[in-house]
Amino acid sequence: xxxxxxxxxxxxxxxxxxxxxxxxxxxxxxxxxxxxxxxxxxxxxxxxxxxxxxxxxxxxxxxxxxxxxxxxxxxxxxxxxxxxxxxxxxxxxxxxxxxxxxxxxxxxxxxxxx
Amino acid sequence: xxxxxxxxxxxxxxxxxxxxxxxxxxxxxxxxxxxxxxxxxxxxxxxxxxxxxxxxxxxxxxxxxxxxxxxxxxxxxxxxxxxxxxxxxxxxxxxxxxxxxxxxxxxxxxxxxxx
Numbered sequence: 001x002x003x004x005x006x007x008x009x010x011x012x013x014x015x016x017x018x019x020x021x022x023x024x025x026x027x028x029x030x031x032x033x034x035x036x037x038x039x040x041x042x043x044x045x046x047x048x049x050x051x052x053x054x055x056x057x058x059x060x061x062x063x064x065x066x067x068x069x070x071x072x073x074x075x076x077x078x079x080x081x082x083x084x085x086x087x088x089x090x091x092x093x094x095x096x097x098x099x100x101x102x103x104x105x106x107x108x109x110x111x112x113x114x
Numbered sequence: 115x116x117x118x119x120x121x122x123x124x125x126x127x128x129x130x131x132x133x134x135x136x137x138x139x140x141x142x143x144x145x146x147x148x149x150x151x152x153x154x155x156x157x158x159x160x161x162x163x164x165x166x167x168x169x170x171x172x173x174x175x176x177x178x179x180x181x182x183x184x185x186x187x188x189x190x191x192x193x194x195x196x197x198x199x200x201x202x203x204x205x206x207x208x209x210x211x212x213x214x215x216x217x218x219x220x221x222x223x224x225x226x227x228x229x
Contacts, residue, residue: 034217041222043118043219043221044204044218044220045219046217101162104156106156107154
């Protein structure tokens with residue numbers, strides 16, 4: 001079945017540091033890929049997405065590129081802020097259709113120090 | 115303004131005592147989902163409703179039930195909670211439930227403790 005693997009955390013960075021959070025996936029066909037973020041005390045919310053190979057999703061300075069050859073969707077940001085401290089979930093939606101579902105990775109906690 | 119609302123934020127129940135978690139939405143979305151998230155694990159889909167059609171995941175225990183009396187509300191009933199059911203329960207909605215651009219809107223979750 002479909003699965004998403006995220007790098008182990010937590011990750012602690014200083015403000016303005018470069019961020020990479022690794023995500024790889026296993027799926028049949030051509031899934032859509034997502035990053036969701038959960039800020040403290042809030043629900044998960046969509047950060048960015050990519051729906052086909054070589055697409056780049058971007059939002060709030062974060063980027064991720066859909067790499068079919070390496071089945072990866074790594075999240076990057078050039079300069080993190082304290083306000084980026086949150087839990088980040090990589091996810092995929094597999095086959096299209098009424099019963100397609102979102103499969104999540106375990107999530108990784110990012111803490112950014114001033 | 116909160117669009118997917120879960121109450122309560124924290125729920126404590128006793129081993130074996132039935133408990134109900136609630137979720138409401140103001141988005142008028144067709145699909146409502148319940149996810150279970152244990153500590154340091156991925157959110158796991160328990161079931162979802164497309165309108166009134168109930169879709170249970172194959173590995174969801176019979177102990178978990180759900181009701182959707184109308185478009186706005188959805189309930190998660192745990193008939194006999196065990197210690198292993200302690201988790202964060204997340205409610206989410208989506209407009210139609212499929213398509214590459216479809217996204218989920220999540221509530222803040224209910225953290226369930228079982229004593």
